Amino acid sequence: MELVDRYLQAVKLALPKRNQGDIIQELKDSILSQVEEREAALGRPLTEDELVEILRKMGSPARLASRYREQQGLIGPAAMPIYWKVLQAALGIAFLVQVIAAIVTAAAGRPLLMSLAPIFNYPSVAFTVFAWVTLSFAALHFFDGRIQVKDQWDPRHLPPVVKTKRGKSRIESLAALVISAIATVWWLAGLRNPWLIMGPGAAFLTFAPGWLKLYPLWIVMGVAEVARRAFEFARPTATRQRLLFSLVPRCLNLIALFFLVRAGELFVINPNNPALQQAIVAINYGTRLGLTIAAMSTLAKLLYDMWKLMAQRFEQAHQAAVGS
Amino acid sequence: MNPEVLENLRLELRRGCLIVAVLAELRTEQYGYTLRKSLTEHGIAIDEGTLYPLLRRLETQGLLASEWREQDKRNKRFYRLSSDGEVILAQLMIDWESMNSALDGILKDTGPKPPNPVEA
Numbered sequence: 001m002e003l004v005d006r007y008l009q010a011v012k013l014a015l016p017k018r019n020q021g022d023i024i025q026e027l028k029d030s031i032l033s034q035v036e037e038r039e040a041a042l043g044r045p046l047t048e049d050e051l052v053e054i055l056r057k058m059g060s061p062a063r064l065a066s067r068y069r070e071q072q073g074l075i076g077p078a079a080m081p082i083y084w085k086v087l088q089a090a091l092g093i094a095f096l097v098q099v100i101a102a103i104v105t106a107a108a109g110r111p112l113l114m115s116l117a118p119i120f121n122y123p124s125v126a127f128t129v130f131a132w133v134t135l136s137f138a139a140l141h142f143f144d145g146r147i148q149v150k151d152q153w154d155p156r157h158l159p160p161v162v163k164t165k166r167g168k169s170r171i172e173s174l175a176a177l178v179i180s181a182i183a184t185v186w187w188l189a190g191l192r193n194p195w196l197i198m199g200p201g202a203a204f205l206t207f208a209p210g211w212l213k214l215y216p217l218w219i220v221m222g223v224a225e226v227a228r229r230a231f232e233f234a235r236p237t238a239t240r241q242r243l244l245f246s247l248v249p250r251c252l253n254l255i256a257l258f259f260l261v262r263a264g265e266l267f268v269i270n271p272n273n274p275a276l277q278q279a280i281v282a283i284n285y286g287t288r289l290g291l292t293i294a295a296m297s298t299l300a301k302l303l304y305d306m307w308k309l310m311a312q313r314f315e316q317a318h319q320a321a322v323g324s
Numbered sequence: 325m326n327p328e329v330l331e332n333l334r335l336e337l338r339r340g341c342l343i344v345a346v347l348a349e350l351r352t353e354q355y356g357y358t359l360r361k362s363l364t365e366h367g368i369a370i371d372e373g374t375l376y377p378l379l380r381r382l383e384t385q386g387l388l389a390s391e392w393r394e395q396d397k398r399n400k401r402f403y404r405l406s407s408d409g410e411v412i413l414a415q416l417m418i419d420w421e422s423m424n425s426a427l428d429g430i431l432k433d434t435g436p437k438p439p440n441p442v443e444a
Contacts, residue, residue: 033357
């Protein structure tokens with residue numbers, strides 16, 4: 001009955017949050033009742049094709065779930081699943097564009113507040129995107145009568161049941177996405193304006209040139225991290241892809257740490273305020289030691305994740321071989 | 325003849341009939357699967373994707389009441405007509421009788437019978 005669980009999982013993801021569990025339990029009972037009746041009539045367990053036929057009659061997960069949604073008058077139930085997907089994608093792309101604009105502004109050496117402006121402007125951009133997408137679908141529905149959507153799908157192509165612990169909620173993923181975007185902009189702006197990172201300490205210390213030499217790498221790392229968080233938000237159940245996606249920022253992080261550890265000085269004394277002359281050697285030594293430990297733990301985690309991915313692939317290949 | 329127009333008209337005709345049929349069937353308590361079977365046996369085929377959301381809507385409107393109970397080692401959601409639902413069903417049946425006899429009169433007076441009865 002794994003196919004039934006995969007189907008119900010897909011329906012659940014597309015259902016409104018309210019009464020989700022209740023609806024799924026009712027649908028599960030209905031499917032199992034049909035299966036039992038067919039099996040009793042045939043006197044044998046159903047084949048996969050027969051089970052697929054029952055699920056296909058229920059309708060695609062998106063279509064079935066859309067019927068539980070209210071207020072479909074403006075768009076129409078048939079186009080509603082596509083509308084939600086297009087809206088989510090458009091809002092996600094709009095957010096990424098705003099983040100990239102913020103990163104580029106910060107990279108150009110603009111003040112922090114000016115750099116963050118595109119992110120703060122996102123609500124108005126999101127509203128405009130929402131209005132255009134909704135109006136476009138409403139217009140298509142109004143002028144064309146309906147959008148013809150073929151309900152072509154196959155339960156066998158549904159993603160496997162996620163058996164791991166419940167992942168991050170959408171709110172947590174969204175918070176992580178926004179925080180990573182703000183942190184990226186803050187870091188890029190802070191490298192050029194050390195007081196943003198060091199606070200009053202910037203009067204005594206500043207970053208050595210080695211940090212700024214890596215500036216293009218910091219930009220790429222920021223974009224990769226924000227893209228990873230955006231993917232987590234958009235595809236909360238794609239755990240394998242999420243793991244794959246997390247390797248990119250980790251590799252970049254390792255490269256940055258490698259260059260920093262090899263750099264001579266990490267911090268230099270502000271020539272106008274030489275109060276830390278005695279301590280600078282210890283500060284550089286301590287920071288380098290910390291970066292070395294960070295590099296080693298990043299490398300260990302990277303190797304562990306790569307091994308985990310390879311093990312997953314191997315297990316899938318094994319299952320396919322056994323099933324064939 | 326535009327088949328899309330016919331299809332839309334049939335859907336409209338069917339929508340109201342389905343609600344009356346579901347309310348009438350639920351004068352006796354049933355769960356979704358047996359209700360669907362019972363409707364099918366009476367000649368009203370309805371798929372799960374239509375029936376279950378309809379039951380939810382009717383319950384939200386206060387016409388149905390439901391409760392979870394265990395039967396055959398599985399939890400099932402049993403639906404029955406609520407007291408408000410009984411009043412509304414009684415009114416709908418009067419309207420149905422009146423509409424049906426009026427329509428009968430019109431169809432007998434004005435022309436040939438339709439070639440096929442509307443499939444439920």
